[in-house]
Amino acid sequence: MTKKIERFFDDAETRTPCLVVDLDRVVENHACMAELMTWGEIFYAVKANPAPEIIARLAASGCAFDAASPSEVAACLKAGIAPDRISYGNTVKKLSDISFAAGQGVDLFAFDSVGEIEKLAAGAPGSSVVCRVVVSNDGARWPLTRKFGCHSDEAVALLKCAAGAGLRPAGISFHVGSQQTDPARWCEAITLCADLFARAADAGLSLDVLNLGGGFPVPYGDGAVPELETLSNMIDQALDEAFSGARPRVIVEPGRAIVANAGVIRSEVILVAERAYDTTERWVYLDVGRYGGLAESEGEAIRYRMDAVGCDGPSGPVVVAGPTCDSHDVLYENAMCVLPLVLKAGDIVTLHDTGAYTSTYASVGFNGFAPLEEHYI
Numbered sequence: 201m202t203k204k205i206e207r208f209f210d211d212a213e214t215r216t217p218c219l220v221v222d223l224d225r226v227v228e229n230h231a232c233m234a235e236l237m238t239w240g241e242i243f244y245a246v247k248a249n250p251a252p253e254i255i256a257r258l259a260a261s262g263c264a265f266d267a268a269s270p271s272e273v274a275a276c277l278k279a280g281i282a283p284d285r286i287s288y289g290n291t292v293k294k295l296s297d298i299s300f301a302a303g304q305g306v307d308l309f310a311f312d313s314v315g316e317i318e319k320l321a322a323g324a325p326g327s328s329v330v331c332r333v334v335v336s337n338d339g340a341r342w343p344l345t346r347k348f349g350c351h352s353d354e355a356v357a358l359l360k361c362a363a364g365a366g367l368r369p370a371g372i373s374f375h376v377g378s379q380q381t382d383p384a385r386w387c388e389a390i391t392l393c394a395d396l397f398a399r400a401a402d403a404g405l406s407l408d409v410l411n412l413g414g415g416f417p418v419p420y421g422d423g424a425v426p427e428l429e430t431l432s433n434m435i436d437q438a439l440d441e442a443f444s445g446a447r448p449r450v451i452v453e454p455g456r457a458i459v460a461n462a463g464v465i466r467s468e469v470i471l472v473a474e475r476a477y478d479t480t481e482r483w484v485y486l487d488v489g490r491y492g493g494l495a496e497s498e499g500e501a502i503r504y505r506m507d508a509v510g511c512d513g514p515s516g517p518v519v520v521a522g523p524t525c526d527s528h529d530v531l532y533e534n535a536m537c538v539l540p541l542v543l544k545a546g547d548i549v550t551l552h553d554t555g556a557y558t559s560t561y562a563s564v565g566f567n568g569f570a571p572l573e574e575h576y577i
């Protein structure tokens with residue numbers, strides 16, 4: 201938690217559950233990444249946290265943006281971002297949404313199928329397109345594979361098809377999966393893409409964009425993740441080896457790594473109960489859960505660090521659950537979360553590094569529980 205957020209909690213009356221994001225930390229994260237990744241251009245993946253305050257601060261820092269829907273495109277344009285700094289990275293788009301973005305001047309789109317080429321040709325004729333290929337997502341805590349991307353062996357044929365439809369085949373994109381913990385995933389994907397660039401050249405296409413996607417991991421505290429600097433150096437070296445001097449324009453689309461550690465959620469304990477099922481367990485029910493923004497707790501994939509404000513003394517293992525009457529609204533059963541034994545109803549629990557993939561995952565009011573309150577400071 202940043203000093204600024206600590207002061208905010210000291211001074212401001214906040215209700216729970218609430219998310220507080222330190223915008224200075226967002227800007228610092230971007231600056232740090234830009235300094236390390238001089239080999240690429242940063243396009244912030246808006247879906248990680250689309251708050252206008254975040255978009256505005258990143259825009260002022262010179263960041264570009266990866267949008268996935270017309271409203272994300274509109275949010276970027278509203279912040280004064282030029283359309284040539286927006287990439288439409290979703291490979292599944294309605295024709296009307298493509299037309300809207302193209303009409304606003306967006307000229308860089310991702311695709312991974314013939315059906316999408318047809319829509320792009322109709323809605324954004326002449327635009328630049330990158331073909332997304334499937335790469336291994338092994339090692340990712342929140343994989344994105346299978347739903348997106350063509351087989352790499354299809355990519356050149358699809359890019360030729362795009363050219364035939366009057367689009368400009370610009371390059372290749374991939375995503376190694378979110379919260380990717382293994383740097384080898386980017387390196388092997390870069391090698392694969394270099395081969396596709398060569399095959400495209402043989403087919404008469406001159407590609408000049410390589411989009412490495414996001415996936416840059418955040419140290420949530422449940423296992424080591426590679427340092428950003430190590431990762432950046434390894435990617436830089438992989439680019440050198442794969443493209444031997446003639447590097448394309450390289451784009452990265454971090455989402456989580458820009459906003460996660462800038463945010464903290466505060467939640468109130470509703471109940472602590474000893475439950476004698478197979479064994480006796482202590483259950484802690486919070487006023488935030490799976491439907492209040494913590495969707496990434498599904499499968500216990502993302503394990504947020506938690507602590508209890510002002511509770512000292514010995515701690516013990518607990519199951520942590522949310523407030524709704526839905527049995528899927530259990531955050532962590534296997535993760536062996538540990539909270540103080542004195543914890544009781546009314547106490548406050550802090551969930552750390554929750555600036556990414558939380559606010560917009562909150563339901564509109566499932567079971568009558570309001571969406572997460574948000575503060576951008």
Ligand SMILES: *Cc1c(COP(=O)(O)O)cnc(C)c1O
Pocket residue numbers: 245247248266289290375377378379413414415416453454455456457
């Ligand atoms: C979600 C997404 C990202 C961001 O991924 P992170 O793991 O948050 O960095 C980037 N690009 C695309 C196309 C995405 O769908």
